[in-house]
Amino acid sequence: MDYYFTDNEMIAYFVAETKSAGQELKPSEKRKIECGYAHFNEFEDVEYRKVSTVGELN
Structure with a gap:
């Protein structure tokens, strides 16, 4: 993960897609990944x- 620093603060950018625990990925979700x-x-x-x-994420 890349981190960017501004005014001595660290910023990390990330994109997340959530699912309920235990759910399998659909074919369309696998293609997105x-x-x-x-x-x-x-x-x-x-x-x-x-x-x-x-x-x-850390």
Whole structure:
């Protein structure tokens, strides 16, 4: 995850799509994730990853 600093404050940007616990991803949701990997792979300073909980963002 990239962090940006302004006035000694750290800022992290992220996009989240939520699901209820235990729900399987639909094919369309899997394609969105695949597209995200392909898109953000083009940027050296951006990290894109799939996580299941907020705790995995650190």
